[in-house]
Amino acid sequence: MKKFKKILIANRGEIAVRIIRTCREMGLIPVAVYSEVDSQALHVRLAEEAYPLGEAAPAASYLNIEKIITIAKKCQAEAIHPGYGFLAENHHFVRRCEEEGIIFIGPPSGPMELLGLKTISRQKMKEAGVPIIPGTLEPIKNEKELIEQAEAIGFPLLLKASAGGGGKGLRLVRQKEELLSAFRLAASEAQASFGDPSVYLEKYIDEPHHIEIQILVDNYGQAVYLGERECSMQRRYQKILEETPSPFIDDNIRRRMGEIAVAAARSIGYRNAGTVEFIVDKNKNFYFLEVNARLQVEHPITEMVTGIDLVRAQIEIAQGNPLPFTQEQIKPQGHAIECRIMAEDPFQNFLPSPGKILYLHRPGGPGIRDDSGIVEGYVVPIEYDALLSKLIAWGRTRDEAILRLRRALREYQIYGIKTTIPFFLRILDHPDFLAGNYNTHFLERLEKEPLVATDEDLVAVIAAAVKAYHDLKKETSAVWPTKSHPWKLMGRIELLRSRL
Ligand code: ADP
Ligand code: ADP
Ligand code: MG
Numbered sequence: 001m002k003k004f005k006k007i008l009i010a011n012r013g014e015i016a017v018r019i020i021r022t023c024r025e026m027g028l029i030p031v032a033v034y035s036e037v038d039s040q041a042l043h044v045r046l047a048e049e050a051y052p053l054g055e056a057a058p059a060a061s062y063l064n065i066e067k068i069i070t071i072a073k074k075c076q077a078e079a080i081h082p083g084y085g086f087l088a089e090n091h092h093f094v095r096r097c098e099e100e101g102i103i104f105i106g107p108p109s110g111p112m113e114l115l116g117l118k119t120i121s122r123q124k125m126k127e128a129g130v131p132i133i134p135g136t137l138e139p140i141k142n143e144k145e146l147i148e149q150a151e152a153i154g155f156p157l158l159l160k161a162s163a164g165g166g167g168k169g170l171r172l173v174r175q176k177e178e179l180l181s182a183f184r185l186a187a188s189e190a191q192a193s194f195g196d197p198s199v200y201l202e203k204y205i206d207e208p209h210h211i212e213i214q215i216l217v218d219n220y221g222q223a224v225y226l227g228e229r230e231c232s233m234q235r236r237y238q239k240i241l242e243e244t245p246s247p248f249i250d251d252n253i254r255r256r257m258g259e260i261a262v263a264a265a266r267s268i269g270y271r272n273a274g275t276v277e278f279i280v281d282k283n284k285n286f287y288f289l290e291v292n293a294r295l296q297v298e299h300p301i302t303e304m305v306t307g308i309d310l311v312r313a314q315i316e317i318a319q320g321n322p323l324p325f326t327q328e329q330i331k332p333q334g335h336a337i338e339c340r341i342m343a344e345d346p347f348q349n350f351l352p353s354p355g356k357i358l359y360l361h362r363p364g365g366p367g368i369r370d371d372s373g374i375v376e377g378y379v380v381p382i383e384y385d386a387l388l389s390k391l392i393a394w395g396r397t398r399d400e401a402i403l404r405l406r407r408a409l410r411e412y413q414i415y416g417i418k419t420t421i422p423f424f425l426r427i428l429d430h431p432d433f434l435a436g437n438y439n440t441h442f443l444e445r446l447e448k449e450p451l452v453a454t455d456e457d458l459v460a461v462i463a464a465a466v467k468a469y470h471d472l473k474k475e476t477s478a479v480w481p482t483k484s485h486p487w488k489l490m491g492r493i494e495l496l497r498s499r500l
Pocket of ligand 3: 166167277290
């Protein structure tokens with residue numbers, strides 16, 4: 001068993017900070033890398049050592065395999081943690097680490113390569129007896145085949161880039177007339193985004209849920225699942241809020257999904273932490289979607305309910321430790337919800353909002369965790385993902401987690417740039433969300449609901465403000481009239497304020 005001393009973190013932002021924290025707790029030396037726009041970033045300030053990668057463009061910096069390998073060797077890091085995004089699922093990078101004798105904290109290059117193409121992973125999963133979404137197992141070769149296969153599968157269907165990821169490279173085709181033009185567009189987009197024009201077909205599952213299973217596999221093939229994450233709150237196929245447990249499934253399905261996820265991982269020699277994503281239809285049939293061969297953005301909600309530090313588990317597995325717990329010992333407690341706070345303007349169609357953070361106040365208190373990568377004075381660059389922070393609430397029940405999350409979102413103050421905080425207040429106030437009754441179509445529908453407050457809303461807000469003012473003047477403790485939902489009110493005030 002190899003004990004690491006130093007780990008290079010080939011990433012930036014909140015996830016680099018997250019990994020640095022666990023390194024510190026384990027007595028490991030965290031090494032940061034940074035591009036020229038990130039020299040003042042939080043991850044650089046917190047790391048023991050930090051090395052420049054040069055220009056901001058991802059290809060020159062965080063995606064530059066040889067630069068990162070050279071730094072790792074020079075500073076004598078035994079291992080590299082890739083975080084998520086960037087090089088995290090790049091099998092060429094994993095292979096370069098293997099060649100140089102640097103431990104890549106993640107699966108080996110073989111399974112990584114296989115999982116990089118959705119068509120290949122679908123084939124492997126089918127062989128392993130995992131239910132897959134009806135569709136093709138090979139990329140579409142020509143337009144004749146496209147029409148034949150589409151008619152066999154039936155509409156609506158999804159055209160998917162084999163090499164796709166991050167919610168990109170998916171195209172919904174509702175009827176036959178749209179098929180040919182959609183195919184041509186999808187292929188050229190896939191070429192431009194992923195350097196590979198291959199696309200394939202999947203039946204479009206109606207009113208679907210995205211539910212995924214966190215797994216851990218050690219180097220000896222022992223594997224466990226750590227419950228599920230409900231990730232149906234999506235905008236343009238990208239997750240924005242996640243929760244566990246899922247309000248949609250029961251213990252029986254949960255266990256079956258967990259067992260299938262573990263079997264799927266074992267069948268391809270998977271190692272380390274990973275996530276098996278499933279689509280669940282309205283009748284609760286579940287189908288394999290893909291494996292994310294890395295730590296995921298939404299991993300903290302699993303940590304909150306299981307008490308397991310997934311980054312520590314990843315590092316220990318990479319060191320060669322056997323899994324320290326059995327399936328029976330994993331007993332999730334309570335409920336956790338995460339909001340992805342982005343530097344985007346929810347009132348301007350989620351336009352990116354980079355810039356300087358002039359004032360920052362972060363929430364705290366019972367059950368709140370804020371995995372953030374920002375500090376006051378930091379300039380959020382335009383070059384990278386707009387994720388600023390992940391605000392996570394834990395509660396004994398789902399209701400308690402929601403109350404805490406709302407309270408913490410209200411405390412959060414980020415001035416200088418626009419953020420998605422008001423949008424989350426709106427979601428957290430919606431009767432369907434409160435009832436746990438939503439699928440991947442929820443946000444599309446929410447965005448069609450009128451955003452502008454009605455006259456009644458305005459009157460209610462003004463009346464409540466007047467009452468709050470009088471209560472304050474009377475110096476009573478009852479600042480918030482208990483009957484009129486204070487959070488609802490604050491959500492509306494936030495909406496009105498941002499419209500001014
Ligand atoms: P998660 O389920 O962890 O949110 P995502 O698929 O949304 O996973 O991806 C997480 C991060 O990785 C995002 O920053 C996303 O943009 C990036 N990413 C994932 N796959 C790719 C890919 N194939 N190409 C480019 N970026 C990707
Ligand atoms: P990515 O690699 O970009 O994450 P996925 O294959 O995981 O792509 O799909 C992203 C999202 O697209 C899913 O979470 C789901 O909301 C939607 N989706 C994907 N496949 C289907 C399908 N066959 N039917 C309905 N929705 C789908
Ligand atoms: Mg996915």
